Amino acid sequence: MSHRVADALGYKDMDNISAASSRHNSENLPYVHKVGVPPKQNLLKEIAGTLKETFFADDPLRQFKDQPRSRKLVLVFQALFPIFEWGRNYSLSKFKGDLIAGLTIASLCIPQDIGYAKLANLDPQYGLYSSFVPPLIYAFMGSSRDIAIGPVAVVSLLLGTLLQNEIDPSENPVDYLRLAFTATFFAGITQFTLGFFRLGFLIDFLSHAAIVGFMAGAAITIALQQLKGLLGIKKFTKKTDIVSVMRSVWSAAHHGWNWETILIGMSFLAFLLVAKYIQGKKKKKLFWVPAIAPLISVVLSTFFVYITRADKHGVQIVKHIRRGINPSSLNEIFFSGEYLAKGFRIGVLAGMIALTEAVAIGRTFASMKDYQLDGNKEMVALGTMNVVGSMTSCYVATGSFSRSAVNYMAGCNTAVSNIVMSSVVLLTLELITPLFKYTPNAILASIIISAVISLVDIEAMTLIWKVDKFDFVACMGAFFGVVFSSVEIGLLIAVSISFAKILLQVTRPRTAVLGKIPRTTVYRNILQYPAATKVPGILIVRVDSAIYFSNSNYVKERILRWLADEEEQLKESSRPGVQYLIVEMSPVTDIDTSGIHAMEELFRSLEKRDVKLVLANPGPAVVDKLHASKFHEMIGEDRIFLTVEDAIVTCAPKMDLEP
Incomplete structure (x- = not known):
């Protein structure tokens, strides 16, 4: 046997191999390979190797090797702002795709943002603010080509639920708004810290099954919350569990429902669902149908309410939306006092959920287009945009699945589509917001219901049941926790069952x-x-x-x-x-x-x-x-x-x- 083979087998002594081989040959037995002992490792090297594999498995410094100092500075700048790397090869043909995609997702995000702000118990303009500044920052710092940034239903509901547990938005709207900015600030700090210290692997402890169940439960909860706007109910419970919501709905059945509101809401909800169905049948070709359907619904319903003055007959409308771009909110953040710790706690929770959703969306579309997504860069980008957003009157923004799907199908090439969308939102804030005065709340409820329906993934649940019954328990635990208790309880159940599964498999x-x-x-x-x-x-x-x-x-x-x-x-x-x-x-x-x-x-x-x-x-x-x-x-x-x-x-x- 050669020394090369011996080395491959882990032997250090060739004579021992020869002796072993001779002994087995003399006994007419097949040759038996012995197990080699690896060389001793220095303790510090072993610890360093473990830490490197945990935090730097992708070897982020490899591109800096054997580079002059000036080149290293350029690479560092490009690492912080990827737009200056891929922007060198940007072309007019790519811009055409990004322009169409940006305009399409803008038509979808504007009505959604107004509705999502109401989920967070905030005035409508704060939803629009959150689709102006954060997407601009992400376009410069993010590594995903397809993700569309803005407020999302699940995070808006979570934030609104947690905030109103601390401050009643109707009795103390000023402090409520300040606490929302504080939570957004700490959500960004959490996301940035995880990315900067390369701790992104922590979000992987929330299993796919738990996320599927949590999202489905949140979708049902969000849809139930929209019954207030869809039925024209004025007095509605602040609780989110299904029992409290349905009790509130039925108690208002005799005197609180408004038939004009129901007619408007149900008609346009049917229109939105048909638009989704058409796109589902024709796939990518008619991506624009469900994308512009919400904006068409807003325009038509607003015009209908205005000419009929349905608001005089009990149809609730948006009323005033403040005109102008984001005002500064740096002085509104609680950096001391009793609300500091509360804002920190809410922010960490909302930031982790927003991060999980964004990274999952980014990875999905990156795999579809076959490019690599740097998870830690994503976290730094998301954290930075939310920190800056908290100082410019925004609340927690992240990647939206519905908008990202439309962005992908519309043919986006780069993050420039986010810049286009942000520019349209800017024009909306400066010029168009007064036109939303007569927009009925029922339309916003219809838009939100049609948007969150896709979060209930029956196919994924069925697959989880077939593949792993324990995963299905985690999925259903998260689902029922959200639906029958609250968003935070559902999240706690999801995390607990995920950890229980890990412990069970380890022990x-x-x-x-x-x-x-x-x-x-x-x-x-x-x-x-x-x-x-x-x-x-x-x-x-x-x-x-x-x-x-x-x-x-x-x-x-x-x-x-x-x-x-x-x-x-x-x-x-x-x-x-x-x-x-x-x-x-x-x-x-x-x-x-x-x-x-x-x-x-x-x-x-x-x-x-x-x-x-x-x-x-x-x-x-x-x-x-x-x-x-x-x-x-x-x-x-x-x-x-x-x-x-x-x-x-x-x-x-x-x-x-x-x-």
Whole structure:
């Protein structure tokens, strides 16, 4: 055997290989590869390597290597503001696509923003403000080409619910608005901090199933909240759970419903749903139909109310929307006092939800167009835009799925579509806002209902049920928590179940008994492969997880239970007992001191049963720790093998292995 092969197998001593090879050849046995020991690592290097893999897995500094100082400064500037990197290759043809996309999403965002501001219990202009400044900042700092920035329904509802728990917006509107700006400021700080310190992996702890359930529950809650505007109810509950909302709706049935409002709202809701249906049938070709349908609804309903003066007959209207661009709100933020801590708590929660939604949307469209999305850059961009937004009368903005989908289908090429949208919102604030005076609230309710319906993803829920029942429990827990309690309770349930799943998988890892696939040297789970047969006198168990303090006792006890079950079956059939127990350790990526201690206890328990412990294919980290703890001396150097087949050949050289 060559030294190169020896190095590949992890051997340090060529003479040992030759001796081992000669011994096996003289005994007419297949050559058995021994498991090599990786070189010792310096503690600081090991810690540095772990930290690098955790926080800098994408190696963000690789582009700066071997670059002159001036070039490094340019690269740093481009890293902070990606627009100056892709902007060098920007062309008129790309601008045409961005212009059409920007105008299209602007027609969608303007009526949505007015409605979403009401979800947050804010005046309509604050929704428009939040689609002016944040998209401009994101266009310069964001790395997604497709995401459309602005207020979104879920975050607006969450923010409105949490804020009104602290301050009544009708009794103290000034402090309520200030607390909203404070929460937005801390939402931005949270997002920026996660991106700057590369802690974005934390949002991955909220599972996909929990997000699906949370979004669906929030969509139902938002839709129920719109019954106030859709039915023309004046006195409505401030609670968001379905029981309180339906009680409020039915209690107003005798005197609080307005038939003119219902007629307007239901008619245009049907129009919006038909527009969505048409686009769904024709796919990308008619993307503009549901995009401009909300604006058409606003224009037609406003004109209808104005000429009929339906507002005199109980139809509630938007009334005044302040004209002009965003005023400064820096002095409105609570940097001290009793509301500082409350704003911080609300901001962190809203910021995390907004971040989760934006990153999920960005990744979805990035994969569709086959480009890489830098998650940490996204967080820094989102955080910066919300910090600046809090100082310019905006509340929490993030990526909107409905607008991003329209942006994508309209043919956007870059983030310039956000600049176009922002410019249209600017013109709206300066010139058009007085025209919204007679816009009926029922239309805004219809627009919001039609927008959030898509958040109830029945197909995704069905798939979750088919794939993983525990995931489905997490999904339904989040869903029912939001619908029957509150948004924050639903979120808490979603996070709790996600963590419970992680803990369950860590503390109770899977194990399996392996058998040999006929006419091969492959060993697989006997439950998955019925043709796999057990080797007489040998029990092969695979552990499908790292062995840590949290699961080491369970792994030891589970292996002993497998052994007890096997010996009981052998005893009943009057066959010889187990002589060797082989632990297949290829899935065991790591082991700690508690794991080593559990393996020592397992070894001693097997000794009492006159069963020999054998290890197969331990990874480098495991082998290193087995040697550091001297466990290899306890078990014996000749009991650690590269493969299960090698272990079988050595443990039972005279046995006919072919079934």
